[in-house]
Amino acid sequence: MDTQTLVQWVLGENPGFWPQLIGVVAAWALPITVWVSLVGLISIWLERKISAHIQCRLGPMEVGPHGALQTIADGVKLLAKEDIIPDGADRFLFALAPILAFAGTFVSFAVIPFGPDLIIADLDAGLYFLAAVGSLEAIGVIAAGWASNNKWSLFGSVRAATQVVSYEIPMGLAFVTVAVVAGTLSITGIVEQQSGMIWNWYLFRNPVMPIAFISYYIASLAECKRAPFDLPEAESELVSGFHTEYSGMRFAIFFLAEYAAMYVVSALASVMFLGGWYTGIAPLDRAVAESGLWANALGALVIITKSFALIFVQMWLRWTLPRIRLDQMMTLCLKVMVPIGMFTLVIAALWQALVPEGAALDAAGHPAHPVVGSVTGMLVFVFLIVGGSMWVRSTIRATTSFKTANYRA
């Protein structure tokens, strides 16, 4: 389609365009906006409560029962605050940056499912799309740091660029591992293959999938700039990194984008490894699959529960681990996680090629995975974990030079 046709199409050659656009906005964009805000509200409250309880505090207690409405009060406060643009800032870029950061996360929701039918766009290349728009947030962050005309902000965005570009690699390798196992990039296709009992989940599909899951999870922490990878906004070093100069609603939008990104990566983890909207109990899924409405309601409940469980682990990790140094972050990515990602990819591909899988469909039309294969995978995994750690421990005890080797890198 050349430019002229596109312009004609947008400007009225296609009379159905504007009604269609309004329909999409009303049907999907508004509910998703509400949901993103809700995720932000719940996650911020959860984060404050979890951090407080880990540190023997109470957290917010005044507004609403156990401070449940504190985030709304804070949001109103941020709305009422003065919108400051510092002298010497690039005004256009400064205003654009939070929008870019939020748009990247918001667009990801187009392929994040809530149930069998509750997916906005079931793209054939859903995973690829997610990998592509997932890095859009980094552009917003870099723009924010550059436009602020502040050395702390610039350092924060330089770190963000380093971190996000580096951790795209292990994340992409985890995507490819899943794609190799699934044989598709479609989100719905990936989830459909994990129907049935809990051992059909990709987490247990072959011995290296748990490793791929952990690898993906660590990479997603870095992508979301969560601790221990919160170098871009390191409070103790960079004030608050790329959003040092932001105040009021622009700051709130950065915050919202961060928490929405946490939900996106967690929902993606549950889609890729934890069975998506399936409960893992085949009779239950089969029973509700008959009625479309209940299947979607249960699916939404299940996938949201799984996502929030993973968000909880993210917060738990944040309040456990100290921030790592920049060189440690790069070492972890390039020397540890990329080799592990390669290893999982190769083993998953070999497993796919060599271990016989049930290609036939079962009565419900889903691919019937052989229980033997998955159980073998789980057993091999447990053996690897236990045996490997015992071997490593005996190796550590046998030598004295480990300590120095450990702290050298």
Place this chain on the structure above:
Amino acid sequence: MSTLSAWFGRIHQSAKTVVIGMGITWRYMVRPKEIITIEYGSKNRAPKDRYIPDRHRGIHYLESEKCIHCHICEKACPVDCIVMDGSREPFSGAWQGDGSYISKFTLDLNKCIFCNLCCEPCPKDCIHMGQEFDMSGFTRSHGVKNLLTDQPWSAADRAREAEARTLIEAAEAEAKARKAAEKKGA
């Protein structure tokens, strides 16, 4: 020690320490040893003696019945926040002190630095740093306390203060006696 096994060793140690750390934070989260937060505000306020240290320097309070309006606290104040006046002779509207009649005793909390220098030289030990810490107000005049009428401490608080003082004096006397006995013994 080969490089490879050092690599595995590092991964193992990292994973192990992360798991240990997460176990510790989990234990604190589900069963904290003690919740150290005390909620601020009127509705859930804990009794004062539970959380204000004895040496806390809050809003002053005056035992005006002991005061001789000698102006020593006024002179001692480094920021001149105390203003007092009175007379030896009774007059209408006077506040009864110890052989004195006080007409005015104000303390400007906007200026006060809570240095305790007014309390130390008082010959009658009648001005004290109290435990009240909530000094916020909407106007500056709110910060000017009339210590004759604005008594942050209730009668019960004063009674408890007196009781505490007798206890402390008894303990000090006992310690003195013990020291003296030890000296004698030595």
